Each structure stands twice: as C-alpha cells, then as structure tokens.
Amino acid sequence: MKSIKNRSLSAQFRRTLFLIIITSILASLITYAGVIMLFIRALNNNDIYGENYYEQQIPEIEKYIHKKNTTILSPSNAEDLNNMIHGDGLLYQVVDNDSNFLYGTYKKQIFETKEQLFNKLNTKIIDSGNFVKIVPIIDDSGKIKGAVLLAYQLKLTYANGNENELWRDDRVIILVLLSPFIYIIGFTILFSRILAKNINRPLKLLMDSSQKIKEKNLDFEIDYYADNELGNLCSAFSEMKEELKKSLSAQWKIEQERVEMVEALAHDLKSPLSIVKVYSEALIDDTEISEEQRQYLAVIEANVDKSVSLVQQMQYTSELEKSCIQLQLVPINLTEFLEQKVYYYELEARKKEISITLNIQSDIEESILIDIEKLERIFDNIVSNSLQYTPEGGKIKISAKAEKEYISYEVCDSGTGFSAKDMHKVFEKFYRGDEARQTKDGHSGLGLYIVKQLVEMLGGSIRIENAECGGACVIFQHKIFNL
Structure with missing residues (x-):
C-alpha cells in the first residue's frame, strides 16, 4: 500500500x-x-421534570382546595398550599369572589371583574404563555367565595428550577x-x-534550491523522493540542476578567464603606453620639430592619455568583479567631503562656464562611516559625465539628504538628458549610449557600470531619470553604516 x-x-x-x-x-x-x-x-x-410534570399535580391540589374550603382564603394557609406544590414551575394566586388578589406566587391580575372570573371557573385559559387552571372556592351553602388560579407551562425543567x-x-x-x-x-x-x-x-x-542557483551555488541536493507529481518535479529539478551546473561551470570558468585576460591585457598595455607617452612628451619639448609635427604629437599624447584612462578603468572593473573585495570603512564628515569635492569640480566646470551648486539637508549626521575611496569614485564618474554632456553656461546641481537607514544623493545637469534606450542600458558594461548623450570624443562605456557596482557594494541602489525642466538626473543612495 x-x-x-x-x-x-x-x-x-x-x-x-x-x-x-x-x-x-x-x-x-x-x-x-x-x-x-x-x-x-x-x-x-x-x-x-417532564413537560406535564406540573400539570399532573393539579388534581391533587384541587382535592386539597375543596377540602380546605373557604379557609384557604386566609393568607395563613399560604405555607400549606406551598407544601402541596413540588417544584418551582407551578405558581398560584388566591382571589376572592370579586377577583381581588389575596396572596400567592403569581402576582399578575388576570381578571378585572367578578363576571370574568365566574365565567372561567373550572376551565383552563392561557395567560402570557402560561396555562392557568381556575379552581373555585365554595362554602358549605354552595356559594362561590373565591378561586385559586394555578399557572404553569408545558416544558422540560430542571428539578431545582434554576x-x-x-x-x-x-x-x-x-x-x-x-x-x-x-x-x-x-x-x-x-x-x-x-x-x-x-x-x-x-x-x-524547490524555492530554496532556486535561491541557491540564483546565488550561483549548485552544490546542493533536493532530499525529497516520492512517486507522485511533486516527486517527479523534484527529480526533474535535480536533473536540470546537474545540467545547469555543467553549463554554468563552463560559463563561469570562461568568464573568470575573460576577467583575468582583461586584467592581464590592461596590465601589459600600461608599459607600452607609458613609453609612448614619455617619448611623445620628449618630442614635443624638442625645439627642432615643426609646428605641424608638434600638433601630431599632441594628438598622439591626448589619445595615449585616453588609452591610459581606459586601461585603468578596465583594471578597476576587473577588480570589482572579484568577490573578495572588502569595504574599507572610515569615519568622515560628509558635509566637508561634499564641499571639498564640489570645489575640485568647479575648477573643471569653469572651463565651460558651468555652475555647480550643492544642497545638503540639515538632518544628515555630522560624521558617518563610509568607504571614502569608493564614494569618491562614484561622484567622480557621475559628475565627469555631467560635465561632459552639459553645454557651456549650463548648470549642475548636487543634493544630499538622509532617508531612514540610507543617505540619498541626486546629481542633475542641464544637458541633453537620457534617451529611451539609455533608460534600459545605461548601466551595462561598455554601453556608449544613443546619439543624444554622445560626444565627438566618445567614452569607454564603463563609467556608470562601475558606479552601479560600487553603489551596490555600499548596500544601496541607483537609477536615472530625466528632469522635468530638461537634463539628466542620476539618483543613488548608500547604507548608513553604524559608527
């Protein structure tokens, strides 16, 4: 079974x-x-007690009433009459021949006149949900002197009447x-x-296994075996994991080799580029060369500088893609740090007559822990892009504010803004952007990719948008680390 x-x-x-x-x-x-x-x-x-328990007592009580005759009209007989009744579910009322109440446990007056009482003698009526038996009181001469009204209900009751x-x-x-x-x-x-x-x-x-695959961990087993749909699903998932392990292992190996190759290539390019730069500078300083040759050498030197910058970015990107990088947290005064960075940016901005403004909200703590090298590189890459794409006479606005456990920054310029394609691909490696954000000199396509990696290392996130009045905005935040 x-x-x-x-x-x-x-x-x-x-x-x-x-x-x-x-x-x-x-x-x-x-x-x-x-x-x-x-x-x-x-x-x-x-x-x-049964439903008719109290009704069965009435014949015996009637005999008692006839035996007592008119003496029962006296309230002194109340105790004897009470003893005749077993249980609390049977109530009684003694009235005279004018239907006036004399004594009893049933207080409600049923009959208003003598005629009403006499018409109902020896009968059973219903009053307020109770059955009422009217027993006449007759003297020795046969005259009616009053009556005893016995009230009860036909229902089950407890012996104690609670x-x-x-x-x-x-x-x-x-x-x-x-x-x-x-x-x-x-x-x-x-x-x-x-x-x-x-x-x-x-x-x-299965959900835990999916999370492990997402974290690039394929060294696990699904410990579930059953001859039903779920068991078959787990078996199929295990088989898929093994195939995926083979495929991803090869892919991860290729990716690692690519990173190592790029790192090695960047390292090897540094020496020849340095030599070309040194010789071009030496030739420029030579007074015997012509002006035309001097211009050619200036172009060579400028492109060597670009190549060196690209090599440095490639090296840094390779380092970021290694999982062993640790944050170097140090305490800094964030306001002073931002003011100093803006001061350096203004020196470059003056060449294009671009104004840079800084807005820091007062709720930011005076001192925070941060990896200052990574935060500097984030701002350098973002602001250098803004300086590159902002036209002469334009503006760049930098703002910072505290938001719960994060510090949020905005860098907005009055440039051409981002295109629809930029919105989806601007943080990809080597993405150079649409024509709207292109310049005649071009760029490596690594700047915002590096920024995104660094922001995530600091426990934050980054996004881009176009400002309502035109221009591009880069919004990012990082975690506030406890001192």
Missing part, C-alpha cells in the same frame, strides 16, 4: 475530503449519542445542533494543514 506522500496530488485531495466527511459524521453521531444518554439519565434520576441553568442548557442544545458544521470546519482546518505540510515541504525545497 502506498504511503501518503507517494499518492498523487488528486488522490491526496480526495483522501483529505473523505477524512473530513467521515470524521465529521462520526464525531456528530458520538455527540448526539452522548447528549441523548445524558438526557435519559437525567430523566431517570429525576434531574429533569432558570440560569435552563438558559445554559438552551445554548448547549444550539451548540449540539450546530456541531456537524463545527466539526466540518475543525476537521477541514486539521486535515488541510496536514495536506499543506505534505505539499509545502517539496515546494520549500
């Missing part, structure tokens, strides 16, 4: 439904049987009647949890 977890999902659902129905029916039958047994036992032990217990008993009866629905709800919750547990375990294993 198959174990529960080896059953198909449809079979498990059917089995759960069957168990809910059967257990609810059995529990309801047991409840009804128990209540019936308790009720019969209470009747046998005289703990509960109305509170009766009320509690009514609630128990309602609860018993509703017990099948209560059992259905209870057993549905119970068995559905068991079913959910059987289903959730393999699903959780």
Whole structure:
C-alpha cells in the first residue's frame, strides 16, 4: 500500500475530503449519542421534570382546595398550599369572589371583574404563555367565595428550577445542533494543514534550491523522493540542476578567464603606453620639430592619455568583479567631503562656464562611516559625465539628504538628458549610449557600470531619470553604516 506522500496530488485531495466527511459524521453521531444518554439519565434520576410534570399535580391540589374550603382564603394557609406544590414551575394566586388578589406566587391580575372570573371557573385559559387552571372556592351553602388560579407551562425543567441553568442548557442544545458544521470546519482546518505540510515541504525545497542557483551555488541536493507529481518535479529539478551546473561551470570558468585576460591585457598595455607617452612628451619639448609635427604629437599624447584612462578603468572593473573585495570603512564628515569635492569640480566646470551648486539637508549626521575611496569614485564618474554632456553656461546641481537607514544623493545637469534606450542600458558594461548623450570624443562605456557596482557594494541602489525642466538626473543612495 502506498504511503501518503507517494499518492498523487488528486488522490491526496480526495483522501483529505473523505477524512473530513467521515470524521465529521462520526464525531456528530458520538455527540448526539452522548447528549441523548445524558438526557435519559437525567430523566431517570429525576434531574429533569417532564413537560406535564406540573400539570399532573393539579388534581391533587384541587382535592386539597375543596377540602380546605373557604379557609384557604386566609393568607395563613399560604405555607400549606406551598407544601402541596413540588417544584418551582407551578405558581398560584388566591382571589376572592370579586377577583381581588389575596396572596400567592403569581402576582399578575388576570381578571378585572367578578363576571370574568365566574365565567372561567373550572376551565383552563392561557395567560402570557402560561396555562392557568381556575379552581373555585365554595362554602358549605354552595356559594362561590373565591378561586385559586394555578399557572404553569408545558416544558422540560430542571428539578431545582434554576432558570440560569435552563438558559445554559438552551445554548448547549444550539451548540449540539450546530456541531456537524463545527466539526466540518475543525476537521477541514486539521486535515488541510496536514495536506499543506505534505505539499509545502517539496515546494520549500524547490524555492530554496532556486535561491541557491540564483546565488550561483549548485552544490546542493533536493532530499525529497516520492512517486507522485511533486516527486517527479523534484527529480526533474535535480536533473536540470546537474545540467545547469555543467553549463554554468563552463560559463563561469570562461568568464573568470575573460576577467583575468582583461586584467592581464590592461596590465601589459600600461608599459607600452607609458613609453609612448614619455617619448611623445620628449618630442614635443624638442625645439627642432615643426609646428605641424608638434600638433601630431599632441594628438598622439591626448589619445595615449585616453588609452591610459581606459586601461585603468578596465583594471578597476576587473577588480570589482572579484568577490573578495572588502569595504574599507572610515569615519568622515560628509558635509566637508561634499564641499571639498564640489570645489575640485568647479575648477573643471569653469572651463565651460558651468555652475555647480550643492544642497545638503540639515538632518544628515555630522560624521558617518563610509568607504571614502569608493564614494569618491562614484561622484567622480557621475559628475565627469555631467560635465561632459552639459553645454557651456549650463548648470549642475548636487543634493544630499538622509532617508531612514540610507543617505540619498541626486546629481542633475542641464544637458541633453537620457534617451529611451539609455533608460534600459545605461548601466551595462561598455554601453556608449544613443546619439543624444554622445560626444565627438566618445567614452569607454564603463563609467556608470562601475558606479552601479560600487553603489551596490555600499548596500544601496541607483537609477536615472530625466528632469522635468530638461537634463539628466542620476539618483543613488548608500547604507548608513553604524559608527
């Protein structure tokens, strides 16, 4: 016989439904049987009076009333009359022949006139839900001197007549009647949890495995084996993981080799580029060369500088792609740091008559922990892009503010802004942008890629948008590290 977890999902659902129905029916039958047994036992032990218990006492009370005759009109007979009544469910009222109340336990006046009373003698009427038996009081000469009114109800009552217990008993009866629905709800919750547990375990294993794959960790096993849909799914996932492991391992190896090759190439290019730069500078300083040759050498030197800058960026990018980089957190005064950076940027901005403004909100802490080298490189790359794309006479605005556990920055310029293609690809490696953000000199396409890597290392995020009044905005934030 198959174990529960080896059953198909449809079979498990059917089995759960069957168990809910059967257990609810059995529990309801047991409840009804128990209540019936308790009720019969209470009747046998005289703990509960039958519906006609008080009605059966009336003939005996009538005999007593006829025996006492008119003496019963005296309130001194109240105790004897009370002793004739067994239980608290039978009330009485003694009235004279004018229907005036004399004494008794039933206080309500039923008849207003003598005629009304005489018309109902030896009859049974209903008053406010009670049956009332009118027993006449006759003297020796045969004249009617009054009557005894006996009031009762036809219902089950406790022997002690405790109305509170009766009320509690009514609630128990309602609860018993509703017990099948209560059992259905209870057993549905119970068995559905068991079913959910059987289903959730393999699903959780699959979700954990997906997360491990996302983290590039393929050294795990899915410890779930069952002859059903979930077991087949786990087996298929394990097979996919093994194939993926082979494919990604090869891909990761190629990627690692590429990073190492780029790093080695960048390192090897530094020496020849340095030599070309030194010789070009030496030739420029030579007074015997012509002006035309001097211009050619200036172009060579400028392109050597660009090549050196590109090599440095390639080296830095390779370093960022290594997982062993650690943050070097040091305490800094953020306001002073930003003011100093803006001062250096203004020296470059003056060449194009670009104004740079800094806005720092007062809620920023005076001193924070940060990797200052990485934060500097982030600002240098972003602001250098803004300086490159902002036209002469333009503006660059830098702002900073605290937001809960982060510090948020905005660098906005009055340049050409980002194109629709830029919005999706600007942070990709070697992306050079659309014509809207191009310059005649071009660029490496690594600046914002490096910025994104550094921002994420600082526990933050980055995005771009176009300002409402024109120009581009780069918005990023980093985590506030505790001192």
